[in-house]
Amino acid sequence: MRAARLHAYGQPLVVEEVPTPEPGPGQILVRVQGAGFCHSDLHVISGELPVLPRMPLILGHENAGVVEAVGPGVRAVAPGDPVVVFGGWGCGFCDSCVEGAEQLCATPGWVGLSNYDGGYAEYLLVPQERYLVKLAKLEPRAAAPLADAALTPYRAIRLARPYLQPDHAALVIGVGGLGQYGIKLLKLLAGVPVIAVDIDETKRAVARECGADHVLDGRDPEVLAQVQSLSGGGVTAAFDFVGSDATLELSLAATRPRGKVSQIGLAGGTAKLRVLQTVGFEVAFEATLWGTVKELREVVALAESGRLTPIDVVYRPLDEINQAKEELEHGRVGGRIVITP
Incomplete structure (x- = not known):
């Protein structure tokens, strides 16, 4: 699959071919249709927030798409389901996780900001089905900003x-x-x-x-x-x-x-x-930091009901991800840039 990876702080993202993940037990492979480009990504790419445990890494923590394949044991979603991906993945065992605030995990594994690759790629491997919120009305690429910006x-x-x-x-x-x-x-x-x-x-x-x-x-x-x-x-x-x-x-x-x-x-x-x-x-x-899976479900419900109206979104293909970065850096983005791998 094609993906945009960061090889070193302060360097442009590199669009290149990498192996397509295969879902194991309990895992889900999502075909990414929209990945929001966030100010947090600017801080990480520049090295201002040197949080990455490894490089090269695929960034992208604001994601939505369609379930491509599921591993054994997955019951909540099936191939073809449109979904928004919750990105604040946690250990599942610390106080924050068991209380439902996984984004505050003591040892976070946030998508695209940890050992887990993110959504600036054609496919995204999600480790747990509980991180997916199914969509009923919205197109995934339009719903991607709900995962963080909303x-x-x-x-x-x-x-x-x-x-x-x-x-x-x-x-x-x-x-x-x-x-x-x-x-x-x-x-x-x-x-x-x-x-x-x-x-x-x-x-x-x-x-x-x-x-x-x-x-x-x-x-x-x-x-x-x-x-x-x-x-x-x-x-x-x-x-x-x-x-x-x-x-x-x-x-x-x-x-x-x-x-x-x-x-x-x-x-x-x-x-x-x-x-x-x-x-x-x-x-x-x-x-405050991000939100919970339950709160993401609530945000999606507000958006799909029409009560929460969308902000302006500009779509960019994966090959233009570095141009998108420059636009955001120079304040030329009115609402949200969404990468469409």
């Missing part, structure tokens, strides 16, 4: 639900693919006013289309004062989809006492919590 903000918002109040605004910083889903999910799940902040004019326009009530330019030196004015003294929940020093500072400063700040982005920033200077009293801070 799942990640869904979990962050679900965990922040006790802080979200219909008469107080929430803040979304960064309106890329995850931020766009974040705005949609805040309106859908909590019905709160949403203030969106981004430095890109095009993404600010997209934020309005996604349902943001107020849209602000992150480069404006008065952006904090604007958020505080629009929210009547501060938001009850802030969702930072960037994660830089500047955005984390804004998130903390803009959140009212007894509110919550959720960091989702991984831009290398440091959250500096100093009461009475950078953050108010009883403000909770949490760095």
Whole structure:
């Protein structure tokens, strides 16, 4: 099969022929129809997040496709079934795994980010049938972003639900693919006013289309004062989809006492919590991660019902994966790039 593999940090992905996996007992071979290209991949490819235990490795942790073959003992899916692949694979035995939060496993085996190859290939070997969510209506390539771009903000918002109040605004910083889903999910799940902040004019326009009530330019030196004015003294929940020093500072400063700040982005920033200077009293801070299999099922249900509408998707063939990487690096992606091997 053809696959795009990373041979060394800081180098382009190499599209080459590799052996096609064969499913063993309990395993499933999925013919990949869509694999989302994520900002996390940029951090890994550059070496900023040197998490890979081996190279060459096939990246790609946001995947969907059609079941090609199953190994002995598989009962939940059959060849021909369209599926979304949950990517936060765990050991199955630690506290996080047995509680259903495998993405928080003490020894994670995330697809495309560990010893397991990912979805930037024609086929993907999935070790357990419980990692597959069957599709009833959506095409797999259109559903691929649900596995991360939608799942990640869904979990962050679900965990922040006790802080979200219909008469107080929430803040979304960064309106890329995850931020766009974040705005949609805040309106859908909590019905709160949403203030969106981004430095890109095009993404600010997209934020309005996604349902943001107020849209602000992150480069404006008065952006904090604007958020505080629009929210009547501060938001009850802030969702930072960037994660830089500047955005984390804004998130903390803009959140009212007894509110919550959720960091989702991984831009290398440091959250500096100093009461009475950078953050108010009883403000909770949490760095959320991905989501669970159950939460992915819920996201798929929302999308297939039409309640969660899609973000803009640009499809690229496997041979153009390095061009897709450059587009994402230079901020030329409005929603999500999906590779179609």
